[in-house]
Amino acid sequence: MQSSLVAQYLKDNPSFFEDYADLLADIFIPHPHGGHAISITERQMLTLREKNRLLENKLGELLQFGEENDAISEKVHRLSLTLLAARDAVEAINGFVYNLLEDFAVPHVGLRVWGIAGADGDQPEFQPVSDAVKQLAENLGEPYCGPHVAEETQAWFGESAAKLRSFAQVRLATDKTEGLLVLASEDAERFYPEMGTLYLKRIGELLSAVLLRTIPLGQVSRQEA
Template sequence: MKADDVVHYLQNNPQFFEEHAEVLTSMVVPHPHGGRTISITERQMLALRDKNRQLEGKMGELFQHGEENDAISEKMHRLAVGLIATRSFQSVLHTLHFHLRDDFAVPHVAVRLWRRPTECEELPEFADVSSELQAFAEALVQPYCGSTGGFETSSWFGEAATHVRSQALIAMRQGGGTTGMIALGSEDGERFYPTMGTIYLQRIGEMASAALLRVLR
């Protein structure tokens, strides 16, 4: 008889140990953390304790993630309220820069819009952007996170450009079309990495797009 046969038999005959209770009292198994043997009942108790420790660890992780999400949600709320209160193009930019820097600890923020309204003065936000980058932004399904290598966006960070090691690129859209891009930069090469979650970055892009549409209309 193979071990699988024994397991299968016991699973299909749960009354076995009720009919042969003396077997439980006489069986011994190796201790999971040592060379000595222990009773099967003690072994079950140790297994339950190990399982409880694992569950406690997972619960701790869930609580931590919940607290982190609550903190981010609060920051997103403050940004949304700030953008709603803006009344000019410059105030939108100031609010966006302020909250991303102070609340989200993003040291470098740059915005580019593809078209400049006739009533707006020439500002860095309306500087020319290559057709390749515009096509890249149009094709983005979610924000890009990763290296600055090979992107003209690295030059958007001015004097800090040579120190920026990772970036997030967020396409701004209105009415189904892409109208611009937000670039977030960090000297930390692991701050924005390819496999990170991007839902909050996407929400920032949506809020900024709505605020800019309102003030530039």
């Protein structure tokens, strides 16, 4: 008889071992980790212990993820308070970049915002960008994480540019201005393609909203890419 048929019969007849209770004590099977044979009851206990161990490991992972998310949420909250306290666009950007560098421990932050008439050209974030970068930002529906950025974007990081191995790119957009936020690291695994981007997107939305609030309407001009 095929073993599959035996297994199916036992499934279909759960009362079998009630009718033949003594049989359980007489059946011995190999130990799952080698060694002497053990009874079915002992084997069931080992299986339950293994399932319990797997559940404990899974619970530990969930608790760790929860703690990490709580820590990130706290940092985003502090960033939000910094941005809300900003009196103008320059103060908002300076506080934003400082927060990412110090609180989030992002090694390098690059940022460009366009569409602001009369913006201070000495402020790196307001320096002009090419049409290609504007098009890239416009097409960036979701944050990008990975090893590649445009040469122009990488040049924003000056002498550190050649050492950078991973990047996160986030679009900034309101109905008045647009921009591109780029985070970078020498660690190739810091911003990897499979990582979650929810908090990156929220951070970009926060800065976008604050820039719209802190820039007087008379200083905003919509520039076509």
